Amino acid sequence: MACPNPFNGSFPRVSHVTVPKGYPRVAHPQNLSTGAFPTATFSQNFLAVPNKPGVPKPVSWSPPQAPSSDVIGEMREAVKSTDWWQLYLDKKTKFRVAADWSADSSRCGLLQTLCAVSGARRVLEIGQCCGVATLAMAEVLPEGGQVCSVEIDPFLADFAKQFWARSPHGGKIHSFIGTAMEYLKGNAPHDGPFDLVVIDADKDGIWEYYCKLKQGLLAPKAIVVVDTTPHKGQPPDRYVRFGAEHKWESNSGQEAIEAALKHFQTEDSVSMASFGGVTVLYPKPAA
Numbered sequence: 467m468a469c470p471n472p473f474n475g476s477f478p479r480v481s482h483v484t485v486p487k488g489y490p491r492v493a494h495p496q497n498l499s500t501g502a503f504p505t506a507t508f509s510q511n512f513l514a515v516p517n518k519p520g521v522p523k524p525v526s527w528s529p530p531q532a533p534s535s536d537v538i539g540e541m542r543e544a545v546k547s548t549d550w551w552q553l554y555l556d557k558k559t560k561f562r563v564a565a566d567w568s569a570d571s572s573r574c575g576l577l578q579t580l581c582a583v584s585g586a587r588r589v590l591e592i593g594q595c596c597g598v599a600t601l602a603m604a605e606v607l608p609e610g611g612q613v614c615s616v617e618i619d620p621f622l623a624d625f626a627k628q629f630w631a632r633s634p635h636g637g638k639i640h641s642f643i644g645t646a647m648e649y650l651k652g653n654a655p656h657d658g659p660f661d662l663v664v665i666d667a668d669k670d671g672i673w674e675y676y677c678k679l680k681q682g683l684l685a686p687k688a689i690v691v692v693d694t695t696p697h698k699g700q701p702p703d704r705y706v707r708f709g710a711e712h713k714w715e716s717n718s719g720q721e722a723i724e725a726a727l728k729h730f731q732t733e734d735s736v737s738m739a740s741f742g743g744v745t746v747l748y749p750k751p752a753a
């Protein structure tokens with residue numbers, strides 16, 4: 467039977483893996499670390515080998531879970547307990563931030579794993595929000611590694627900094643406050659080229675940011691992770707910005723996401739894999 471190429475098209479979006487009868491269950495899933503990266507563990511036993519002939523191996527995907535460091539744990543608590551709507555009404559934030567914009571354990575685990583397996587030293591995060599994913603990635607970069615994060619909202623940038631300052635890895639983070647395009651045109655040529663880039667800001671900008679990155683800002687084997695979750699990180703619609711804050715409205719960004727994905731498919735030199743709310747672009751292996 468032909469073996470399906472897991473990177474050809476989309477993975478099913480599953481959060482739970484149903485293990486067919488006959489597969490051994492693993493009592494301690496935390497022992498399933500790949501060894502490539504000791505702090506990434508896999509919550510499901512998708513590495514299990516069938517013990518009955520003829521039982522097909524399940525085709526599924528389960529995100530690595532990042533065990534949170536103390537500081538990341540504190541950040542998560544702070545993100546959860548903050549009244550983001552009130553901060554927006556008080557004009558402290560530019561956006562009506564939602565706590566679930568901030569990277570959860572699966573997202574952090576995925577980004578940490580990609581950083582580790584790609585050997586990334588220079589990482590760029592476009593759309594930092596509360597800085598949880600930023601610190602998670604910094605934690606796995608080697609000495610001398612650097613995460614450059616870009617955030618349009620000064621309140622969020624400051625929110626993150628108070629926590630980063632308490633982490634031994636905070637010194638690896640360089641934060642830029644301003645728009646993604648300002649950064650890409652200004653500081654990025656000096657900070658890059660980047661081994662791994664996370665595009666996780668406004669959805670309308672996805673394709674534009676990617677095009678700009680391709681102009682010499684990506685290392686030869688760079689991985690680009692694009693957040694494709696509708697509604698996340700969207701700015702308010704124009705009229706709301708001018709005076710009617712209580713009427714927060716933003717579009718889902720779905721059209722821009724779909725347009726960007728179509729563009730990515732025309733890129734000859736990259737392969738794509740979509741799962742867990744992201745699309746990962748990585749260099750096609752040489753034929």
Ligand SMILES: C[S@@+](CC[C@H](N)C(=O)[O-])C[C@H]1O[C@@H](n2cnc3c(N)ncnc32)[C@H](O)[C@@H]1O
Binds near residue numbers: 569597668
């Ligand atoms: C979904 S959140 C980022 C989440 C973060 N990457 C994480 O994993 O925790 C999107 C962020 O992008 C920021 N943003 C939106 N448009 C932007 C732009 N044009 N330039 C820079 N940041 C932007 C928003 O303020 C928001 O904090």
